[in-house]
Amino acid sequence: MNIPFLGNRRRKFGVPAAEGIAELLAECELLRSQAYRAGVQLDDSAASLEALDQLVPRWRDDEEILPWLGNDAGLYLGTVLVRSVPGTAWEIRADGQPVVRLGSGRRFDVVASGHEWAVSGVPELSQLYAELAEE
Numbered sequence: 001m002n003i004p005f006l007g008n009r010r011r012k013f014g015v016p017a018a019e020g021i022a023e024l025l026a027e028c029e030l031l032r033s034q035a036y037r038a039g040v041q042l043d044d045s046a047a048s049l050e051a052l053d054q055l056v057p058r059w060r061d062d063e064e065i066l067p068w069l070g071n072d073a074g075l076y077l078g079t080v081l082v083r084s085v086p087g088t089a090w091e092i093r094a095d096g097q098p099v100v101r102l103g104s105g106r107r108f109d110v111v112a113s114g115h116e117w118a119v120s121g122v123p124e125l126s127q128l129y130a131e132l133a134e135e
Contacts, residue, residue: 022090025098026079031072034059042076044083046133049126052076057121066118074114077125081110085133104135 026044031052035042040051052073059069078100081088087103099107117125 018089021092021098022079022082025075025090026083028072028076028079030065030068031076034069044080046080046084046126046129049077049080049124049129053121053124053126057118059118067115070115070118071111072114073117073125074109074111077114077128078110080129081132100132102132102135106135108132 028042032042035048035052035055038055040048040055042048042052059065075098078090078098081100081102082090085103089101091099091101091107093099093107097109097111099109099111101107113123113128114125116122
């Protein structure tokens with residue numbers, strides 16, 4: 001149906017712009033609140049990843065919070081990469097999982113790494129950042 005005074009409303013729907021996706025993925029509310037309570041300021045820098053690596057992992061005792069925090073940790077790592085490494089961008093896989101596409105074209109599942117970090121602390125987020133930023 002084409003009703004002229006309504007305009008073409010279909011243009012408003014669809015996939016959000018890359019900036020909008022990046023902003024949504026950068027929220028990481030649970031991680032940011034945990035860091036804030038520990039006195040760590042998350043400013044989307046590589047130094048903030050080092051500060052996260054130094055936190056006492058009190059969340060490991062809470063099985064409910066662990067997967068959510070791991071997800072946020074991965075998204076935060078991705079946010080720091082996308083905002084500081086030229087040529088790096090978010091990409092959403094066909095299954096809906098956000099991954100980081102590096103300048104080399106390689107896709108890296110930061111969320112999986114975030115879960116590993118939340119559970120065991122290895123690999124350190126700052127170490128991963130350093131390795132991926134070199135690519």
